[in-house]
Amino acid sequence: MQFLRVAVTLLFPLLQLHTVPPAWRSEAVVVRAVVDGDTITVAPFGRVNLLGIEAPHLSTRASDIAPFAVEARERLSSLVLNRWVRLETDGQPITKAGRRIAYVFTEDGQFVNATLVREGLARASSRSGARRLDELERAQRDAQIARRGMWGGAPRIPDAGYTPPSKRSR
Numbered sequence: 001m002q003f004l005r006v007a008v009t010l011l012f013p014l015l016q017l018h019t020v021p022p023a024w025r026s027e028a029v030v031v032r033a034v035v036d037g038d039t040i041t042v043a044p045f046g047r048v049n050l051l052g053i054e055a056p057h058l059s060t061r062a063s064d065i066a067p068f069a070v071e072a073r074e075r076l077s078s079l080v081l082n083r084w085v086r087l088e089t090d091g092q093p094i095t096k097a098g099r100r101i102a103y104v105f106t107e108d109g110q111f112v113n114a115t116l117v118r119e120g121l122a123r124a125s126s127r128s129g130a131r132r133l134d135e136l137e138r139a140q141r142d143a144q145i146a147r148r149g150m151w152g153g154a155p156r157i158p159d160a161g162y163t164p165p166s167k168r169s170r
Helices: 004-017 069-080 111-116 133-146
Strands: 030-034 037-042 046-050 084-088 100-106
Touching: 037 069, 046 111, 069 100, 069 111, 100 111, 111 133
Parallel strands: 046 100
Antiparallel strands: 030 037, 030 084, 037 046, 084 100
16 A cells, blocks of 8 residues: 555656646737738737648748738738737647747637638648647638638739749849
8 A cells, every 4th residue: 555655646746747738718918910821929928829720831032932821911910910819728838849829819709710721821730639620620621622722722923023033043
């Protein structure tokens, strides 16, 4: 019996290290900037990546911008920029790489992450076991079936006069 008591005493702290903290929801916060199609800046937390999704990547070089990256950023801006939102975590609010991650909800309850996926401007991208992964995957299937955004539409055509630099002229 003494052995069992010692074993439990030693193992209990180890078990606590591997438990996932419960979900957390913030008070209303203001979105101060939209960095790209899946990253915002909010007061007072700073930069936040939208949890469970991945939008096409923007680049500092126009020739490297992925199709629908500009559209994703513009749509995210129209949903949240200079507006009050609530952030919801799914366990750990900060990744091992030090990035803050959260689901984002508008004041009227719109799930922003799913909206971007449903419109074909982002794709579901999450670890298994995420609480809202099923909802994001359903939104992605809806976008694929309807051929919205990256699942079938044509990307934005660059403005007239824009031509990417040719590799031969360098």
